[in-house]
Amino acid sequence: METTPLDRIVASHPFFQGLSPDICALIAGCGRNVHFKPGGWIFRQGDSADAFYVIRHGKVALEMPGAGQAIVFQTVGEGDILNASWLVPPYRCASDARAVEVTRAIAFDAVCLRGKCDQDHHLGYELMKRFVPVMVERLTHARMQALDLYAPEAARP
Amino acid sequence: MNTVARYPEPYVPAVWRVEERRWETANTVTFALSPPPQGFTESFAPGQFNMLYTFGVGEVPISISGDPASPATMVHTIRAVGSVTRILAGLEPGSAIGLRGPYGSAWPLEDARGRDLILLAGGLGLAPLRPAICHALANRGAYRRLVIICGTRSPENLVFRDELEGWTGMRGVQCLVTVDHASPDWPGHVGTILQQIRRAEFDPDNAMACVCGPEIMMRHSAEALIGLGMPANAIHLSLERNMKCAVSRCGHCQFGPHFLCGEGPVFRYDRIAPLLGVAEV
Numbered sequence: 001m002e003t004t005p006l007d008r009i010v011a012s013h014p015f016f017q018g019l020s021p022d023i024c025a026l027i028a029g030c031g032r033n034v035h036f037k038p039g040g041w042i043f044r045q046g047d048s049a050d051a052f053y054v055i056r057h058g059k060v061a062l063e064m065p066g067a068g069q070a071i072v073f074q075t076v077g078e079g080d081i082l083n084a085s086w087l088v089p090p091y092r093c094a095s096d097a098r099a100v101e102v103t104r105a106i107a108f109d110a111v112c113l114r115g116k117c118d119q120d121h122h123l124g125y126e127l128m129k130r131f132v133p134v135m136v137e138r139l140t141h142a143r144m145q146a147l148d149l150y151a152p153e154a155a156r157p
Numbered sequence: 158m159n160t161v162a163r164y165p166e167p168y169v170p171a172v173w174r175v176e177e178r179r180w181e182t183a184n185t186v187t188f189a190l191s192p193p194p195q196g197f198t199e200s201f202a203p204g205q206f207n208m209l210y211t212f213g214v215g216e217v218p219i220s221i222s223g224d225p226a227s228p229a230t231m232v233h234t235i236r237a238v239g240s241v242t243r244i245l246a247g248l249e250p251g252s253a254i255g256l257r258g259p260y261g262s263a264w265p266l267e268d269a270r271g272r273d274l275i276l277l278a279g280g281l282g283l284a285p286l287r288p289a290i291c292h293a294l295a296n297r298g299a300y301r302r303l304v305i306i307c308g309t310r311s312p313e314n315l316v317f318r319d320e321l322e323g324w325t326g327m328r329g330v331q332c333l334v335t336v337d338h339a340s341p342d343w344p345g346h347v348g349t350i351l352q353q354i355r356r357a358e359f360d361p362d363n364a365m366a367c368v369c370g371p372e373i374m375m376r377h378s379a380e381a382l383i384g385l386g387m388p389a390n391a392i393h394l395s396l397e398r399n400m401k402c403a404v405s406r407c408g409h410c411q412f413g414p415h416f417l418c419g420e421g422p423v424f425r426y427d428r429i430a431p432l433l434g435v436a437e438v
Contacts, residue, residue: 070341073347074348144349150309
C-alpha cells in the first residue's frame with residue numbers, strides 16, 4: 001500500500017505508537033493538516049465535536065467560559081491530543097480551546113473516524129486503548145487541581 | 158557549607174533585625190535579616206530551617222530561603238496565614254525578630270555531584286529549595302543538567318517570580334513553571350506539576366530529585382519520577398509538621414518513629430514512603 005505524508009506523520013506520532021501501518025493509514029484517511037494563529041479559537045464550548053486534534057507544534061489553552069473572565073484550566077502542546085468529546089455522545093465540546101501560539105495539528109474528522117470504528121472494532125479498540133489513559137490522566141490532574149493543594153492552610157501558626 | 162554548629166542554649170533566640178522586606182504575593186513576604194551586633198558566624202545548609210520568634214506572641218519554624226554563600230544575611234519567606242506569621246509579615250525594616258537555628262537535615266547536594274539535579278517545588282515549597290538552586294548555580298560545573306520545576310495555584314501566587322524568569326532563560330537550566338489555573342492573558346503553562354515532570358529532560362538512572370511542597374503533591378511527584386525510572390532512593394522530600402523545640406526533645410513533630418525537626422525535614426523518599434498517606438501518623 002502506498003503511504004502518504006499524513007500516514008507517515010500519524011505513524012511516527014507518539015500517540016499512535018504501536019499501530020500497524022494499515023491502521024495508521026485508516027486513521028490518516030480521516031485527517032488533515034490544520035494550523036491556528038495565536039488567539040484563534042479552535043472550538044468553543046457546546047460546539048459539535050466534529051474533530052479531534054493531535055498537536056504537532058504550538059500551545060493551546062483550554063478555557064471554561066463564565067460570568068466575567070474565562071479561566072484557563074489546562075494548556076496542551078506538542079504531542080498532546082485535544083478534544084476527547086468526539087468519542088462521547090452527544091459529541092459536544094466541553095470547553096473553549098484557543099491557540100496561545102502558532103499551532104499546527106492534525107484534525108481528524110470525527111464522523112469519518114467513528115464510522116470506521118463502527119465498521120472495524122479492532123481499530124476502535126486500538127484508539128480506545130490510547131484515549132482512555134489520556135482521559136484517566138487528565139481526570140487525575142483535574143482532581144489534584146480541585147484539591148487546591150497550594151491554598152493557604154488556615155490552621156498554621 | 159555543611160558545618161552546622163549549635164547554640165549552647167538551644168531555646169534562647171538571638172535578636173536579629175529586619176534589614177529588607179519584599180512582598181512576593183499579596184500574603185507572602187521575603188525578609189532579609191541582619192545578625193545581632195555581637196556577630197553570627199554559623200553557616201547553614203540548603204534545606205535547613207530556623208525558629209523565628211515574634212516577641213510575646215509565639216515561635217514558628219521557617220525554612221531558610223537565602224543563598225548559603227551569604228549566611229550572614231538570613232533570608233526567610235513567610236506566608237501570612239496564622240497569628241505568628243501575620244505579625245512576622247507585617248514587620249517593618251529595623252524590627253527585631255528572635256531567631257534560633259539553623260536546624261534540621263539538608264538537601265544532600267553532594268550526592269548529586271556529577272548527576273542531573275531536579276528541584277521540584279510546589280507553592281511556597283520553592284522557598285526551601287531556593288538555597289539549593291543558588292548553590293547549584295554557583296557550582297554549575299558540579300552537576301549535569303539542572304531542572305527546576307515549579308507549580309503553584311495561579312500566576313498571582315508565584316514567589317521569586319523574577320528569578321524564575323531568569324532561570325528560564327539560563328543556559329544549561331530547564332525551568333518549567335505551571336499554575337493550576339490562570340486568566341487568558343497568562344502566556345505560560347497551565348496544569349499540574351505532574352505534566353511538567355513529563356516534559357523535564359533528565360536521565361532517571363543518573364539523577365537526584367529534591368521535592369518540596371504540599372504532601373499530596375510530593376507523593377504524586379515522587380511516584381511520577383519513579384514511573385519515569387528514577388530509583389526511590391534518589392528522591393528526597395522536605396516534610397512539614399508542628400515543630401516546637403526544634404531539637405528533637407518535645408515530640409510535637411513526631412512522624413512515626415521520626416522526629417522531623419532533628420532527623421528531617423529532608424528525608425530520603427524510600428525511608429518514609431510507607432508513612433506517607435497514613436492518616437494516623
